Amino acid sequence: MKAVQVVGYHDKLQLNEIPDPQITGPLDVIVKIGGAGVCRTDLHILEGQWAEKSGVALPYTIGHENAGWVHAVGDAVTNVAVGDTVILHPLITCGLCRACRDGDDVHCENSDFPGIDTDGGYAEYLKTTARSVVAIDESLQPADVAALADAGLTAYHAAAKVARMTRPGDTCVVIGAGGLGHIGIQVLEAISGVTIVVVDRNPEAVELAVEVGAHHGIVADGTHVDRVLELTDGKGAEAVLDFVGEGGATAEGIAMLRRAGNYFVVGYGENIDVPTIDVISTEINFIGNLVGSYNDLTELMTLAAQGKVTLHTTKYPLDDFQQAIDDLDAGRVRGRAILIP
Amino acid sequence: MKAVQVVGYHDKLQLNEIPDPQITGPLDVIVKIGGAGVCRTDLHILEGQWAEKSGVALPYTIGHENAGWVHAVGDAVTNVAVGDTVILHPLITCGLCRACRDGDDVHCENSDFPGIDTDGGYAEYLKTTARSVVAIDESLQPADVAALADAGLTAYHAAAKVARMTRPGDTCVVIGAGGLGHIGIQVLEAISGVTIVVVDRNPEAVELAVEVGAHHGIVADGTHVDRVLELTDGKGAEAVLDFVGEGGATAEGIAMLRRAGNYFVVGYGENIDVPTIDVISTEINFIGNLVGSYNDLTELMTLAAQGKVTLHTTKYPLDDFQQAIDDLDAGRVRGRAILIP
Amino acid sequence: MKAVQVVGYHDKLQLNEIPDPQITGPLDVIVKIGGAGVCRTDLHILEGQWAEKSGVALPYTIGHENAGWVHAVGDAVTNVAVGDTVILHPLITCGLCRACRDGDDVHCENSDFPGIDTDGGYAEYLKTTARSVVAIDESLQPADVAALADAGLTAYHAAAKVARMTRPGDTCVVIGAGGLGHIGIQVLEAISGVTIVVVDRNPEAVELAVEVGAHHGIVADGTHVDRVLELTDGKGAEAVLDFVGEGGATAEGIAMLRRAGNYFVVGYGENIDVPTIDVISTEINFIGNLVGSYNDLTELMTLAAQGKVTLHTTKYPLDDFQQAIDDLDAGRVRGRAILIP
């Protein structure tokens, strides 16, 4: 089969002909790829940023946001059947450690991460296990939802926490109106009664965020903290959902937070640097957020099938992988770039 | 190996020589049995009460409360190693359905139940999978803890719910001071600040319950509802943990329950029969309880290793299985009967 | 002022001229009534059904679903000011008992219930306390929202519990497409991602329920349990929200409930009569629901101000109280009847 592989760090990706994957274990699942998201992390892999951490042997196939159709299954697979449309949870988890046994897949003690430390989805087929495949509604096209597998799942996971911890009349400030922010806003609008205030430096992104469901849009122009305080009777928001995490976002986000409020950290880059006296005197919390669980992904796919969460994509044939990479690197992609084998 | 098998309903159990189980799949685990609990359910199996429901083909090996040492493992087993002391969760679960993915093993859509619908633990060896074996502290003897695998796990599961829903100063009435009641009381004492009131018809059982941790013991002599109300300023208890569920227990339990209280159903036999107007005007809840999850079992084993939960047992060599069954049937067993191969 | 009073049971209500209420305590609030809901309970009061339970001395002013504007306040009132538009929580609570201190107003140990055991809102003015008045958005008209104060608040309270205990992809069956059902459906649609299936005997009511937000409407024609099972892959719904509670609704509702599901009891009339073996083997819960808390009412008023929850009303001048009562008794009121002084 055709597969786009990393052959060397700081080298270009290469399209290779490699053997088709085969079923060898009872829980194996082979997926015919219908769409693979091209992500900024892929650029970082090529730059060698993940080399030491992943320890992956080259060459290997990248691509960690994958969806498609089940092509073959092992004897013990009960959750999907050949022909099912599926999206892949980013991790292959063991199902045996305490975290897995609590449904907390992301903290699995023995996981693989296809596209990062084992073969991924820039290819015609991908071999995974039953624990990674989520059957989705037939109305959904793999290429339309693939990018929800990782970035979207992270946004869903955090937004669903916000939903559980807020009530109608509460305010959630969403910092960052990019891809994750748009997903987060759509999720909040779909499953919570919270009032959504989006803050971003880019006026167009703010406008688009309001179109997809934010109730108030604020351009980050230096007055944005004050404007959030005005909207909240000077008290701040019950929740801040920060998809930025750099460039001063955390200090501003804390300034927008109400007493007893919750700060959801998703974006990263800078440090949270906050006096403990402020943490205790206002009794605020900081909540870390990684990608969601397998069940989170099924819930997000429900919202996608209901049309409540959508994503703009730009599609490329698999052979045009270099163009997709170049477009992403140059900021020329609207929404998410998707490779289609 | 030697195995005690059901050869016909309404027949006696029979000790047969059968082939040792073998590892055939990557997640298989073979356990050398160190102790198998003899349970009233085993008597019911022999009477044919489970024949239709389980659909098991005869002959098969019974015994559903099992502990021992890992004898062999498949290639993909990461959570235990040969030689580990283990207790077996009563179910072999799929790990793939939504319930399993939420850590809610008991509602697995594709589970087996060794000793009920597949070979169990009245034998030298038992074949199960990695998802059923919980490694326990080496200080614990399988024969001492085997009976915690099912009955004890049910009591833990319900008592842990009580613990999460009560606070110091709240009262929990435990109805039934038998085996499950004693485990429940020890768990409540170990992990909650609730005041424990035990109610039972048997004065000796009440006395023993107070010894293992109940703060108040009440003999059910017709005045017991009033006595619970006296202990709670006429308001009733925040929680009722009912291990009886028959003989009028539920009506009495409801009469002991406070407004906004929670009634935990564990024992069964009669109907809950309560006017909806009473349910809504006092805003009470009824909480069903089945056996606990895999992680519940690890938590219970922690308490056992810490000496916070203990169980009285009467041990028999495996060959004396008939004596154990007869003693149980005749009410001659103190605590739980355990077979040791 | 004018007030419509109960002067004798089995007598007609009477319009009397009585003294205006006066501020006498620091937390007193006098509300100029803008709308008072006419409720079936008012008919029951006239029939004497509440006489013994309330112990109220005649004559007194009825009306327990009230909204209006603040007319006067005591010295210590900080949450509302003269002129504010307000809705009244049905209870006047003490603020001192443990339930009040937990925000669980409804279980206050020292509450009054205006319109039931003290003077209510079929009048020009009503005297209450600061703990009962919720300031609402100026865009809301008291006459439009008054009926949300009790019936609507009950529906909100139960639906908000459903929202907290379900996820996208879960199903909630709403039994009963009447006034409470419509509020419940609007609330579920506004704050949860649950799939809503409404069941009612009346085809028009089902149709209207679908218009206000239910995703599936099922006419209760004898096949409705099966149809719910079909919609849920034969597994039943994660939640049943029962606004009927009589005529066999509870048995049917239980049959529609999934393993580990939650049954929310709101309507009443018949008994819940369920074998304990069914409760434990499927591990289902029954959740009682009374009217909501003060904070629940603020949340519902947020949804009302956002246009997410609306109510059809038929308005009458206060002087036409007899017509309103007669229309209600004869089933001639569309939506809720509201008196306007």
Added chain:
Amino acid sequence: MKAVQVVGYHDKLQLNEIPDPQITGPLDVIVKIGGAGVCRTDLHILEGQWAEKSGVALPYTIGHENAGWVHAVGDAVTNVAVGDTVILHPLITCGLCRACRDGDDVHCENSDFPGIDTDGGYAEYLKTTARSVVAIDESLQPADVAALADAGLTAYHAAAKVARMTRPGDTCVVIGAGGLGHIGIQVLEAISGVTIVVVDRNPEAVELAVEVGAHHGIVADGTHVDRVLELTDGKGAEAVLDFVGEGGATAEGIAMLRRAGNYFVVGYGENIDVPTIDVISTEINFIGNLVGSYNDLTELMTLAAQGKVTLHTTKYPLDDFQQAIDDLDAGRVRGRAILIP
């Protein structure tokens, strides 16, 4: 009556004869002080550190950890009666704001703080309101429990959160074996199944902490982070309860925390300074903790009455207030200093 008052910042406290407080409102309560805790905050008040923040007019009576007996009550007081033994919640709350209505007293928008911004308890009598007085078991002496009113309540509040978020087998590292640490350890031991590891620089404090309930004591000698990791299979603790918050405690505490762990901030002084990438990649949370609620205080008093939480005190007659202050300032007090009028 006699009252010890602040007459000027940087001046000594002064014993004055002032008028007895009088009941003027329906919810007023006058408490005859039985014990008033002498706290380090009192030293800070004298140094003027609170002058601007509290805005209190001099002279005024200090003392914010108070217990005694009810001396007189206003007309509307229903939760205590004259003669009751009581402890005082540190805040006088409004009961009307959203926080109060949720039982979240500490975030009341209109609170007074006796001893800080209004007259406190270094006196024969203190005037407060019904919302601040918690009736306690008659077996408890006010002088023995007064210091639980603020410091102890803070420790209880945080430890009770740990209890709700942990399970048997989980580890909680308690940083700081001083007064709050001892209370926290006793609470964890009483109401949770968590394994408690205490860390402190002072070997004697560690030893004492183990005596009151910690399961492992570690002297902070530079190897303590490694020793916690050893105790937790290299994974770190599920919870860190930090009563220090300065001198590098937070960085060390974070290093001791497991993936998906919760860091409870109680002590303060330094900044939490943590890369957002670490927060999200390990998905950890930081939980702020202020003093507990009124209901938290009732729960702590239940544990005190049960003998599960005790406090060492050194008692002084009110007239010897200067000696108590001097002893505290010089580090000569064992446990907490208490003034007894």
